[in-house]
Amino acid sequence: MKKVIVRRHHPNHPWIFSNEIIKAEDPSPGEVVRVEEGKKVVGSGFYNPHSLICVRLFADKEEDFSKNLVFERIKQAYNKRKDLGESFRLVYSESDGLPGLIIDKYNDYLVIEVNCLGMDKRKELVVQALIELFNPAGIYEKSDENLRKLEGLEIVNKKVYGEIPELIEIEQDGIRFLVDIINGQKTGFFFDQRENRRKITEIARGEILDCFCYTGGFSLYTASKGNVLGIDSSESALELAKRNAALNNLKIDFELMDVFKALRKFYNEDRRFDTIILDPPSFTKSKKKKADALRGYKEINLMAMKLLNKDGVLFTSSCSYHISDEEFLFTLRDSAKDAKADFIIIHKGTQAKDHPVLLNFPESNYLKAYFLQKV
Ligand SMILES: C[S@@+](CC[C@H](N)C(=O)[O-])C[C@H]1O[C@@H](n2cnc3c(N)ncnc32)[C@H](O)[C@@H]1O
Numbered sequence: 174m175k176k177v178i179v180r181r182h183h184p185n186h187p188w189i190f191s192n193e194i195i196k197a198e199d200p201s202p203g204e205v206v207r208v209e210e211g212k213k214v215v216g217s218g219f220y221n222p223h224s225l226i227c228v229r230l231f232a233d234k235e236e237d238f239s240k241n242l243v244f245e246r247i248k249q250a251y252n253k254r255k256d257l258g259e260s261f262r263l264v265y266s267e268s269d270g271l272p273g274l275i276i277d278k279y280n281d282y283l284v285i286e287v288n289c290l291g292m293d294k295r296k297e298l299v300v301q302a303l304i305e306l307f308n309p310a311g312i313y314e315k316s317d318e319n320l321r322k323l324e325g326l327e328i329v330n331k332k333v334y335g336e337i338p339e340l341i342e343i344e345q346d347g348i349r350f351l352v353d354i355i356n357g358q359k360t361g362f363f364f365d366q367r368e369n370r371r372k373i374t375e376i377a378r379g380e381i382l383d384c385f386c387y388t389g390g391f392s393l394y395t396a397s398k399g400n401v402l403g404i405d406s407s408e409s410a411l412e413l414a415k416r417n418a419a420l421n422n423l424k425i426d427f428e429l430m431d432v433f434k435a436l437r438k439f440y441n442e443d444r445r446f447d448t449i450i451l452d453p454p455s456f457t458k459s460k461k462k463k464a465d466a467l468r469g470y471k472e473i474n475l476m477a478m479k480l481l482n483k484d485g486v487l488f489t490s491s492c493s494y495h496i497s498d499e500e501f502l503f504t505l506r507d508s509a510k511d512a513k514a515d516f517i518i519i520h521k522g523t524q525a526k527d528h529p530v531l532l533n534f535p536e537s538n539y540l541k542a543y544f545l546q547k548v
Contacts, residue, residue, distance in 0.1 A: 174207045174217065174235060175200040177228060182208070182215050185533035187267045189218070189228035197222070202325075203294040207235045219272060219291020224324050229272035229289055238295055244302045246270045251306070254527050260343035262364045262527040268537045269529070273324075274299060277360040279341045279352055281310040284360040285333075288316070290324045300333055311335035315360050319458055330355070340413075342420075346371060348393050349420045351413055358410070358454075363390060365492070366452060367525040369542050370394040373488045376519070376544065379447025382439075382480070384432045384473070389414035389425065391450045391488075396423040399448065404430040436476035447485045449477045455493040463495055470496070470504045478512035478547070487516070487545045494539035501541045520544035 175198040179189055189208060200206045200220045208215040208228055217237070218230035231238060250269040254261050263283070264276035273289025276299075283303055287293045293316075300312055312334035321328060340351045345367060354361035370391055377395040386392050386403030387410045395401055396418070403425060405411055411427045418425040428435075432453070439446075451473055456466035470491060477487055491501045509516055522542035524530070530538040 174205060174237075175220075177206045177208050177220065179208055179210050179215065182210050183533065185233075185531075187218070187230045187272060187531075187534055188226045188536075189215075189230070191222075191225055191227040194227055203290045205238050205291065219289060221290045221324060224290070226289075229267070229291060231270055231272055238291070238298075240298050240302065243271070243295075243298045244306065247276070247299075247302050247306060250276075253529075257527060258344060260345065260362075260364075262525075265528045265537070267534055268531050271299075275360070276303070277362070277364065278307075279343050279354065279361065281307075282337065282341050282354070283307065283309045283312045284354050285312065285314050286316050286318065286360060287314070287326075287329075288318055288320045288324065290326060293324070293326055304334060309335060311337040313337050313354055315354065346394070350388065350390075350393070350417050351420065352388075353409075353413060356409065357413075358387065358407075363387065363452075365524040365528050365540055366390060366490070366542075367527075369488065369490065369522040369525075372520055372522060372544065373448070373450060373486075374398060376486050377448040379482070379485075380445070381448040381450070382446045382477075383450045383452075384436070384477070385452045385454065386411075386414060386427065386450075387452075389417045389427070391452060392425050392427070393417055393421060393423060395448065395450075396421075396425050401425045403427045404432060404435050406431050432473060436473060436480060439480055440476060444480070445482050445485075446480055447482050449481055449485070449487050451477055451487070451489040453491075456491075457493050457495050460495050463500075466493055466496060467500065467504055470501065471508055474505055474508035475511050478508055478514050478516070481514075481547045483547055485547045486519070487547070488522075488542065489545065490522070490540060490542035492540050494536060496541075498541050502543075505543060505545070515548050516545040517548055518543060519546050 216233040218228040273292040275286040316329040352361040377398040383392040383403040392403035456469040524540035
């Protein structure tokens with residue numbers, strides 16, 4: 174195995190950046206390398222000299238990326254999640270010892286998303302392990318993240334095994350959802366908000382506004398607690414949201430609206446709400462665009478805070494991993510100041526358990542969520 178020597182490595186962090194490397198024995202892109210710091214072996218990982226993240230470690234000793242390793246890691250990941258039902262994030266990359274690999278399970282169907290070159294070269298091993306372990310009805314690859322460009326990879330959106338129906342029905346906490354893995358966003362459904370959906374359902378009441386509702390995740394959960402209006406700018410997502418509501422015999426209004434414009438419109442119309450949910454997309458995929466993203470968060474939070482009735486509850490989240498918890502909190506405080514309102518933090522949420530956060534890998538902790546009550 175070729176050697177890569179590093180200056181200093183943060184213990185247990187799975188990434189080696191290009192500026193941390195002193196010398197490499199000329200491995201080819203995607204090759205598995207042994208990383209050493211002084212005389213000590215740090216571990217083994219995928220090498221990509223064209224990426225800022227030059228090595229992605231998957232083991233803390235010299236070890237090949239074998240079929241057995243893939244099989245065991247996926248099995249362990251499954252065992253940690255099997256009490257979540259039939260549909261969940263099965264593998265969450267580095268947090269499950271499989272760098273650059275995401276696998277979502279939708280009943281008998283699996284969707285894989287590959288975000289680094291080393292894993293891309295070995296996805297056949299992953300598919301084989303999945304077939305042996307789960308005997309799935311179908312496996313689909315949805316590798317369409319911009320992150321792939323940074324690794325020199327093309328976008329992939331295709332069936333890799335078995336059959337994939339147009340829509341797959343899944344169940345979350347007794348609620349039925351149709352998922353479109355082929356044309357939907359990301360792999361089709363946002364499992365990461367599962368626990369936050371449960372929590373807001375306990376608190377929601379009255380007039381409920383679900384902003385960025387996609388296929389109705391939060392709307393369907395909270396529908397038993399009040400009158401829900403879900404808004405989103407994607408026509409196809411809203412079509413599915415309507416079908417999802419009908420599937421569960423729920424009466425929910427969905428409207429095609431840009432959230433930024435809608436919040437202003439409601440304000441001008443004197444329309445007010447008792448519960449507002451803000452689950453926007455990641456406003457930035459890069460550090461450079463952080464200021465724009467913070468402005469976006471400020472605007473929607475400020476408007477939502479103004480639109481809330483007294484004692485009303487705001488659920489607000491950020492899935493941009495370049496925005497820290499402190500920066501998000503600062504934005505919320507700033508928004509409250511401009512809205513001339515005060516709030517109590519009644520709960521702090523994060524990503525669901527099937528997206529585990531590694532203590533020494535802060536990058537795995539991306540979802541920040543606050544449940545605020547207007548006082
Ligand atoms: C993270 S997803 C929301 C997931 C959803 N809350 C759920 O529980 O499944 C973000 C959504 O924001 C929508 N979106 C993005 N920009 C928007 C905008 N300016 N106005 C309205 N919706 C927008 C996207 O179409 C997408 O459905």
